[in-house]
Amino acid sequence: MKSIVKLSRRQFLQRTGISSAGLLLGTSIPGKALGAVLDTAAGSQLNLFVSIDESGLVEIIAHRSEMGTGIRTSLPQVVADEMEANWDRVKVIQGLANADYGSQNTDGSRSVRDFYQVMRQMGATARTLLEQAAASIWGVPVSECRAREHQVFHDSGRSLDYAQLASHAARLPLPDLTTLRLKPASDFRYIGTAIPMVDLADMVSGSATYGIDVALPGMLYASIERSPVMGGRPKTYNDKAARDSTGVVDVIEITGSQVPAFNPIAGIAVIANNTWAALQGRAKLQPQWESSAHQDYDSKVALQELAAAVKSSGEVVRQRGDTTGALAVGTRRLEAVYTTPFLAHAPMEPPVATARVDASSCEIWACTQTPQVTQREVARALGLPPAAVTVHVTLLGGGFGRKSKPDFAIEAALLARGTGRPVQVCWSREDDIRHDYFHACSAQYFSASFDNTGTVNALLARAAAPSIGSVFGSSDNLLSHGELGQGFASMPFATPNLQIERVPAPAHMRIGWLRSVYNIPFAFGVGSFVDELAHAAGREPASFWLDLIGPDRELDFTSEGFKFSNYGRSLTDYPWSTARLKGVINALTNSLPWGEELPAGQGWGLSAHRSFLSYVAVASKVEVIDGKLSVLEMHCVIDCGTVVNPDRLHSQLEGALIFGLSLALMGEISFAGGVSEQSNFHDYPVARIGQTPAHIQTHIVTSNAPPAGVGEPGVPPVAPSIANAIFAASGQRLRQLPLNRYLRV
Amino acid sequence: MQLIINEQSYEIDADPEMPLLWALRDLLGLRGTKFGCGKGLCGACTVHLDGAARRACQTPLAAAQGSRITTIEGLAAGADHPLQQAWQAHNVPQCGYCQPGQIMSASALLQQNPKPSDTDIDRAMAGNICRCGTYPRIRAAIKQAAGLTNEPAATVAHYVPEADNP
Numbered sequence: 045m046k047s048i049v050k051l052s053r054r055q056f057l058q059r060t061g062i063s064s065a066g067l068l069l070g071t072s073i074p075g076k077a078l079g080a081v082l083d084t085a086a087g088s089q090l091n092l093f094v095s096i097d098e099s100g101l102v103e104i105i106a107h108r109s110e111m112g113t114g115i116r117t118s119l120p121q122v123v124a125d126e127m128e129a130n131w132d133r134v135k136v137i138q139g140l141a142n143a144d145y146g147s148q149n150t151d152g153s154r155s156v157r158d159f160y161q162v163m164r165q166m167g168a169t170a171r172t173l174l175e176q177a178a179a180s181i182w183g184v185p186v187s188e189c190r191a192r193e194h195q196v197f198h199d200s201g202r203s204l205d206y207a208q209l210a211s212h213a214a215r216l217p218l219p220d221l222t223t224l225r226l227k228p229a230s231d232f233r234y235i236g237t238a239i240p241m242v243d244l245a246d247m248v249s250g251s252a253t254y255g256i257d258v259a260l261p262g263m264l265y266a267s268i269e270r271s272p273v274m275g276g277r278p279k280t281y282n283d284k285a286a287r288d289s290t291g292v293v294d295v296i297e298i299t300g301s302q303v304p305a306f307n308p309i310a311g312i313a314v315i316a317n318n319t320w321a322a323l324q325g326r327a328k329l330q331p332q333w334e335s336s337a338h339q340d341y342d343s344k345v346a347l348q349e350l351a352a353a354v355k356s357s358g359e360v361v362r363q364r365g366d367t368t369g370a371l372a373v374g375t376r377r378l379e380a381v382y383t384t385p386f387l388a389h390a391p392m393e394p395p396v397a398t399a400r401v402d403a404s405s406c407e408i409w410a411c412t413q414t415p416q417v418t419q420r421e422v423a424r425a426l427g428l429p430p431a432a433v434t435v436h437v438t439l440l441g442g443g444f445g446r447k448s449k450p451d452f453a454i455e456a457a458l459l460a461r462g463t464g465r466p467v468q469v470c471w472s473r474e475d476d477i478r479h480d481y482f483h484a485c486s487a488q489y490f491s492a493s494f495d496n497t498g499t500v501n502a503l504l505a506r507a508a509a510p511s512i513g514s515v516f517g518s519s520d521n522l523l524s525h526g527e528l529g530q531g532f533a534s535m536p537f538a539t540p541n542l543q544i545e546r547v548p549a550p551a552h553m554r555i556g557w558l559r560s561v562y563n564i565p566f567a568f569g570v571g572s573f574v575d576e577l578a579h580a581a582g583r584e585p586a587s588f589w590l591d592l593i594g595p596d597r598e599l600d601f602t603s604e605g606f607k608f609s610n611y612g613r614s615l616t617d618y619p620w621s622t623a624r625l626k627g628v629i630n631a632l633t634n635s636l637p638w639g640e641e642l643p644a645g646q647g648w649g650l651s652a653h654r655s656f657l658s659y660v661a662v663a664s665k666v667e668v669i670d671g672k673l674s675v676l677e678m679h680c681v682i683d684c685g686t687v688v689n690p691d692r693l694h695s696q697l698e699g700a701l702i703f704g705l706s707l708a709l710m711g712e713i714s715f716a717g718g719v720s721e722q723s724n725f726h727d728y729p730v731a732r733i734g735q736t737p738a739h740i741q742t743h744i745v746t747s748n749a750p751p752a753g754v755g756e757p758g759v760p761p762v763a764p765s766i767a768n769a770i771f772a773a774s775g776q777r778l779r780q781l782p783l784n785r786y787l788r789v
Numbered sequence: 790m791q792l793i794i795n796e797q798s799y800e801i802d803a804d805p806e807m808p809l810l811w812a813l814r815d816l817l818g819l820r821g822t823k824f825g826c827g828k829g830l831c832g833a834c835t836v837h838l839d840g841a842a843r844r845a846c847q848t849p850l851a852a853a854q855g856s857r858i859t860t861i862e863g864l865a866a867g868a869d870h871p872l873q874q875a876w877q878a879h880n881v882p883q884c885g886y887c888q889p890g891q892i893m894s895a896s897a898l899l900q901q902n903p904k905p906s907d908t909d910i911d912r913a914m915a916g917n918i919c920r921c922g923t924y925p926r927i928r929a930a931i932k933q934a935a936g937l938t939n940e941p942a943a944t945v946a947h948y949v950p951e952a953d954n955p
Contacts, residue, residue, distance in 0.1 A: 111884050112882075112883030112884030112885070112921045113883070240877070241880065245877065247882040248881075248882065249821070249873065250820075250868075250889040252885055256820075256824060257820040265815065318815035319811050320804070320808065321804075323827075392831070392886045392920050393825075394824075439884070441823070442884045442886060472827055473825065473827055473828070691880055695880065695926070698922055699883055699923065702922030702924060703920070703921075703922055724826055724830060725826055730918055732915050733911050733914045733915060733917070733927065734911040736922075738907070
């Protein structure tokens, strides 16, 4: 049941901490079942706020976190469009953590798709009230009144500014949602346009406030020495040496947890008057650690074991026909094993949070992707009711999924309580890379056979990777259906026989979601193997992809035994359309000289992948000369349905291409003795400007389909497109990431 | 000790070994200069010392004394340096965190080399990491500020398929 509610000023203050007279508006719609592991029933209602003050300034709440996608601009621009507000008289305010907003979990590339319609309703409701207010003031029918650019005009030519209408509009009954008129797309003023980010000037002047920039009177700074191995805890350390260090105020031990979840890691916090003093004090701790069950983990050995394990039968999760039988009698058989390493998020701003705690309440300032989860988990850690915890969301200096986990906010809260003063916990880069929620490594096995017409008649695929469920206490060591549905068990091929299996893989570190998550390894395996099949069949790869995908249809997996979560949406609303995947492949090859004759050592490669409900194809042109790889060009096409802000979409695609290039070429976290062998950018390299192709081209398919994901879908097809291009350029088939194992990058 | 920052004199009492980065941020409230790695590897902390790009996390206060220090806050009055204008024209930032460091490195480059080649740009900016992938737009903005070109960062297009949309 949909309804719109008016807020009292007190309620508005509770949600934003700002005061405003004039029209205060909220809307409440039922939430949807959300696929992510930790969404709870608390997110079942959505309330959004538009306020207009006496000067006519329209304040729009941004309730999703800004980590570079531009969401603080995109969703407000939808509201402003529908309410006919002049963007120059709009101010965006970040919402606090509040379940009334609905989900604030800014992950899964779903901010626009989950809130586009709601924002339109918000704006349209405000516009309707303003028109009704004008009609009432003039004593004319509302049908003769039309809102346009911050004013309501009457057919006679009279007009009133929103400033003059707001307080009257606030007294009117709310309009019926079922008769609410939304703008036709042809009338859009802002939706679909490249409005610059609201924070652009601040970012460029250096005045933007990130989590690390929060400063409170009397604030202390903490640096934490954490157990290097998961499950370890402090045995001995030199408390006195740390305390005697200049500027150190306190040393506090932090207890770890049996189940990692979002809990802090066991460690020793050194708290001081400034960050440098805390780091210096921490360096004097000389800690020794209790032993842990995970201290023998060696990822090189483990990956070899997984690569061997996937060659043997696993548990079937999807099945069509008789794959093992068909493979046995197939004319030609092709097999391959692919491995991908652990990855670290490494956002430019490391995890950092600030807390102020007193006997009955707590205030958090954090660069968090999940303010409500932060509120809930901090409350739990302090033994307070969630309503007693206020969470302020700053700008995020990058997230990529790391800042969805509120462990760093809990650390700040515990230390603020322990010292009785506000405390900022800032993770060093070494902390960030050594204690990440790592992106899982993987091993994948593929086996296929051709019939005597050269068609693939059977395809078997097996995957092993540590599951994110391990962090929450799951011990079956199996990828969940949700994880397998990120492009592995959900692969779209029309082979008459298809079988997908999973093989166990234990976790000896915290595993988390990193920008496009399991789509990264699965797109690499699937996209590389399709290319291998094409070449084995002597076929041009793009047309081979189209044939392998098969006829236009909407995929259904249930008849084949696989529970496909479809990123939390129904297949009715967001079908898996093979036509749209083939569409982006065709658009891509049409957009560039695909199949051109290239000089020796150069080659094109392509791959395509559906993730977060969007369809993306990527083509890379590389040069391999004397063992040196250069990526010369990258092109991508996305079909993501309706687009709110095309410039932010293009920037996300440019960014995803470079993020994908970085992990493909050089991304690797390895473990020895249970500890990450990498710690900073000297041994965990990431792409720099010189490694970025000179030519990048991004295309958007024009579509009226419901909006789909933007932040993540550009990443998965990148690594296989580069590996496929390397094969075309050099004849080398590279099956293990990162590519700098084989080539200089 | 005395520090000259953005043409202002500051008196602070601090460990001479403290990196300039933390003095700027924690002691002086100049937080435009960012922390990214603490080891001089990422460039987020880039400032100018006597006009030359330096990593503030690798510059102890003792070494910064006596130099004219410029931070992002002092690059241009009204934050309207040609690079800052070009950064806005090209909508360069995504998360924005690395951008003060990028702009400081770029401004030092253009001071020393007003018409840099593509190779010059890649070399000068190699020390500044951007995890969001804004490098193509950084290149374009530097070129625009240098008066070299007005081309967009990356070619963008809307593809309209022949068949009707779903």
